[in-house]
Amino acid sequence: xxxxxxxxxxxxxxxxxxxxxxxxxxxxxxxxxxxxxxxxxxxxxxxxxxxxxxxxxxxxxxxxxxxxxxxxxxxxxxxxxxxxxxxxxxxxxxxxxxxxxxxxxxxxxx
Amino acid sequence: xxxxxxxxxxxxxxxxxxxxxxxxxxxxxxxxxxxxxxxxxxxxxxxxxxxxxxxxxxxxxxxxxxxxxxxxxxxxxxxxxxxxxxxxxxxxxxxxxxxxxxxxxxxxxxxxxxxxxxxxxxxxxxxxxxxxxxxxxxxxx
Numbered sequence: 001x002x003x004x005x006x007x008x009x010x011x012x013x014x015x016x017x018x019x020x021x022x023x024x025x026x027x028x029x030x031x032x033x034x035x036x037x038x039x040x041x042x043x044x045x046x047x048x049x050x051x052x053x054x055x056x057x058x059x060x061x062x063x064x065x066x067x068x069x070x071x072x073x074x075x076x077x078x079x080x081x082x083x084x085x086x087x088x089x090x091x092x093x094x095x096x097x098x099x100x101x102x103x104x105x106x107x108x109x110x
Numbered sequence: 111x112x113x114x115x116x117x118x119x120x121x122x123x124x125x126x127x128x129x130x131x132x133x134x135x136x137x138x139x140x141x142x143x144x145x146x147x148x149x150x151x152x153x154x155x156x157x158x159x160x161x162x163x164x165x166x167x168x169x170x171x172x173x174x175x176x177x178x179x180x181x182x183x184x185x186x187x188x189x190x191x192x193x194x195x196x197x198x199x200x201x202x203x204x205x206x207x208x209x210x211x212x213x214x215x216x217x218x219x220x221x222x223x224x225x226x227x228x229x230x231x232x233x234x235x236x237x238x239x240x241x242x243x244x245x246x247x248x249x250x251x
Contacts (some may be wrong), residue, residue, distance in 0.1 A: 035161075035219035038154050039226065043146075051214045055161075058129035062136065062153040064146075081127055 001025055001070075001108050003090045004045065010104050012069065012092040014016055016055045016081040020088035023066045028105045030098050046105050048098045050074035054089070057083040067091065071098040087106045114138065116221040120160050120185075122169030125213055129173045132156035133182075145250045151153065151227040152181050152247045158220045159185040159243055164191065165210050167241065180229075181247045191237040199225065 008010050019080035025046030031037040043064040052070050060068050067090035084091045118131035162171040167189025171238040175182045192198050206216030230246040
């Protein structure tokens with residue numbers, strides 16, 4: 001399933017990086033400590049977090065995450081949005097918390 | 111034999127620009143057709159190093175040598191140095207200030223992550239003078 005399809009299924013909106021929406025999702029990781037995430041998130045992961053700063057975009061890029069999901073309507077900084085658009089990293093928004101989002105994502109993983 | 115030598119300036123106290131050097135190296139390694147696992151290890155180790163220089167040392171310089179067999183990264187700063195390297199290498203030990211933690215860093219994972227993702231790591235540090243990290247990632251390892 002692609003990021004775009006996942007967004008439609010779960011009613012999540014694109015905050016940035018929509019051009020990267022055709023990426024396939026392969027796994028899921030939840031975390032807010034960037035160094036921790038960097039060490040553990042895998043390529044193709046849906047990364048669920050509340051960190052919407054520019055460093056989060058860098059972490060998603062370096063770990064090759066499929067997308068970022070900002071849980072609980074956490075905000076995306078303007079410079080982070082620009083970076084995500086540039087690097088075509090999809091950033092999705094949901095009102096659900098990280099746990100509920102992860103449970104929902106789990107149903108669509110390969 | 112080196113295929114490519116790169117040099118970057120890592121600006122101090124600017125978290126928005128930290129990661130530019132490692133992103134650029136990642137991009138260049140991709141263009142060179144480097145193994146994707148090795149690219150990931152290089153990018154993560156270098157980004158952690160960059161963040162460390164921004165948090166603790168007021169920035170510094172990064173020198174990268176890419177050859178078909180390995181990537182060598184040298185991160186040079188003129189910051190305060192590391193008084194107790196053994197402690198700094200322990201996962202979870204951190205001296206980062208609170209504002210850094212609110213950005214999602216400062217979890218005491220920087221040097222342990224670098225160690226984890228590199229094949230060789232050398233730390234030359236002197237209190238009051240600065241720190242030089244020299245790390246190597248072997249291709250296809």
